[in-house]
Amino acid sequence: MKLQYRTMFHRYILIAIGTLAVFTSCNNHRQSLTAEVMPDSVDYNFHIRPILSDRCFACHGPDANKREAGLRLDIADSAYQALKESPGMHALVPGDPMASAVYLRITTEDSTQRMPPPSSNMTLSAFEIDLIQKWIKQGAKYKPHWAFVPHPPRHP
Numbered sequence: 001m002k003l004q005y006r007t008m009f010h011r012y013i014l015i016a017i018g019t020l021a022v023f024t025s026c027n028n029h030r031q032s033l034t035a036e037v038m039p040d041s042v043d044y045n046f047h048i049r050p051i052l053s054d055r056c057f058a059c060h061g062p063d064a065n066k067r068e069a070g071l072r073l074d075i076a077d078s079a080y081q082a083l084k085e086s087p088g089m090h091a092l093v094p095g096d097p098m099a100s101a102v103y104l105r106i107t108t109e110d111s112t113q114r115m116p117p118p119s120s121n122m123t124l125s126a127f128e129i130d131l132i133q134k135w136i137k138q139g140a141k142y143k144p145h146w147a148f149v150p151h152p153p154r155h156p
């Protein structure tokens with residue numbers, strides 16, 4: 001009788017732990033779904049600009065004094081141009097990630113080539129890299145910053 005009671009107790013504990021595990025894994029799953037759902041259409045302002053502005057523009061942005069390799073990634077025209085330091089290469093080739101220096105530099109295993117440089121202590125997550133890859137595949141389209149997009153005309 002005593003033995004039976006004990007196994008019952010064990011069983012309760014197991015069920016409790018099991019239920020907890022299922023709950024927490026569901027929870028994690030939901031969190032990662034909301035945070036990292038690959039969008040059908042990758043949007044420059046919404047998905048890409050925040051990443052580049054956070055981890056690339058410090059060295060490839062508007063500030064000419066801090067610009068590295070003469071490369072500017074915040075403006076489409078400059079990003080599509082032939083690279084100054086790598087003739088024949090382009091930072092972005094719309095539709096072709098494997099031909100885009102940006103994609104090659106963020107995915108390379110070679111730490112001396114890697115962007116952002118390891119010395120900057122900045123990294124891109126696998127999801128962010130996938131987003132950039134898809135954005136390039138879909139044409140690497142820049143859009144004016146939302147604050148500068150004119151409102152559609154109002155109809156009375």
Ligand code: HEC
Nearest residue numbers: 055056059068069083084085086101102105115116117120
């Ligand atoms: C802390 C400064 C710094 C940051 C941040 C940085 N870069 Fe760079 N980048 C450099 C330097 C320095 C070079 C030139 C040396 C080299 O080619 O590795 C360079 C070169 C490049 C080149 C090659 C240019 C050429 O002419 O060949 C590309 C492409 C590039 N970076 C992309 C990026 C991208 C994309 C990001 C953000 C994910 C980024 N970089 C973030 C400093 C930076």
